[in-house]
Amino acid sequence: MSGEQLELDSFETAPPAEDERLTVDVGSWEGPLDLLLMLARSQKVDLREISILALVDQYLAYINDARALKLEIAADYLVMAAWLAYLKSGLLLPKDPEIEPSPEELALRLQLRLERLNAMRDAGARLMARDRLGRDVFMRGAPEGLRVVRKALWDANLFELIQAYGHVKARAEPPLHIVHQRNVLTLEEAIDRVSRLVGSLVEWTVIQRFLPESDDPQFRKSALASSFLATLELARQGKIALKQDDAFAPLYVRAA
Amino acid sequence: MTEDMTPDLDPTADASRAVEATLFAAAEPLSVQDVAAYVGEDIDIKGALKLLQELYATRGIELVERGGKWHFQTAGDLAHILRREREENRKLSRAAIETLAIIAYHEPVSRAEIEAIRGVQISKGTLDVLMEAGWVRPAGRRETPGRPLTFATTPAFLAHFGLASRRDLPGIDDLRAAGLLDPVDLAFESMDFEARAEIDGDRDDPDLENDEDEA
């Protein structure tokens, strides 16, 4: 892998070339690791042989330059700078077995991270450089297309068949509406009855006298209501006269 | 970037490869001039087209000229494999199974009679589905005014439903005994059923299924 590192400019959107370092445009890097990788690659050695100390120095110099130019530096670059300064001092000072993890381990981990990012950066560049479908190579421009004709295998069983017939027959039988005969005296019957009984009666007679005999209270109510309406109708026709002394007082009837 | 991969081919072959790829990738038939716009003027395009035509003569693809424009197409004798049939199990719609039941119990029966018994119109698709399934066949015209076409079931119908003959269909009395003819309950139940069926998108509308069929 390391022997065939692709040049940075093979990226579709190349990061700034190395000699643009003087511009110190930290913002064009995708984070501190990205910047570190660029600096590491500028050492022109296999990343496995990289001098972490030299890399740390370059990074810190870079950030210092940016600060000198009063450029906005994102916090994560400064955090990385602080961490690298700490790492550098750890690497330079005599070994202290009390410190865990050791600066050497931290440096090795940083190197491993850079190797992994570098590997993926190269892999991405190699992917993009391939003959790509729709750009370099093409599928047929006007395929006739394949057709799928769906043929249904209809499914139904005997029970569904006879059940369906049952439903049809049930639906087709004319529904029988049976309304219970209610015991009532219709208006027609009441008019007929009242006019017959009143006849040529000249005495004022209370309306209850004209009601048919019944034990059914429902029927008695109905008969009273119908007979009352009948007297109103007969009075309107001028055949009978009505008299009531007061509201809710007995209603008297006689021939007109 | 990989131009050097085919160094041994003679210029004719190279020209034919370029013309071949251009016609293959084109979205529409191309004239010789059109092709030249891609492969360059200094290539013998007509020679390349002739070569390709011979090359593909026995293949499943052929190079054809139509009105001065060239394109590849699949060989005519293979057209039949480019469409395939896929069989899928489909449930009969409620309308279809009721219609089938009516035909089975009353055959031969005209469409108007089926509608009279169902109390609902049947769409054309319903009978089509049943005929496509191979369960129903036209059974001649009735010699009444309008000479309506009648329908009857087929031997395939009997075979599918496991019946030796139509006499094996349960009679009305059997249906009643099985509770399949209870008027009030069933009326409600079936209304309920239809409502649910509608919600399920399995509508009492065979045309719907036909549309799916076409797709």
Added chain:
Amino acid sequence: MTEDMTPDLDPTADASRAVEATLFAAAEPLSVQDVAAYVGEDIDIKGALKLLQELYATRGIELVERGGKWHFQTAGDLAHILRREREENRKLSRAAIETLAIIAYHEPVSRAEIEAIRGVQISKGTLDVLMEAGWVRPAGRRETPGRPLTFATTPAFLAHFGLASRRDLPGIDDLRAAGLLDPVDLAFESMDFEARAEIDGDRDDPDLENDEDEA
């Protein structure tokens, strides 16, 4: 209907013609099963594909396999006459390219794992762009705390970048052998192990790590 038109061809040629026509007519890459649905189950499709691949090896069109699906495409060395630059207008950002590479070489991989490799958070649009291109898909959740969603590449990714399978990813074997597809922690531990092994006089065996990878 016209099967009798090609009576002289041997069955292999016939099979290859049918497979050829099917793939040629198809608007999309087809698997062997897809092809079988058209040409029939009794045809040696794999044999026909091999034959066709040889037949087209020197042509301007080639038959390729991408993620188990087959299609014809123009030969790569003819890109210069066919290249369509307008497709290139929407260049991928560096973040998108790196993210795509990480997904392809590590799949299935979670967002956090991608971020760990890149050392930065993935901005919102990056994964969207890759999914919109049809190259990346969600690939289920990892059964670890937080059940992170993972991502993987699609068959369209393989087709676009001309890869028969993920094994064809450039340099993937070398990367794996070098442990560069292992997380830093794992690599660190194995280096530690190697250091100890070295002391024991028993040097590294990269295959050991490969096995872990596959698991």
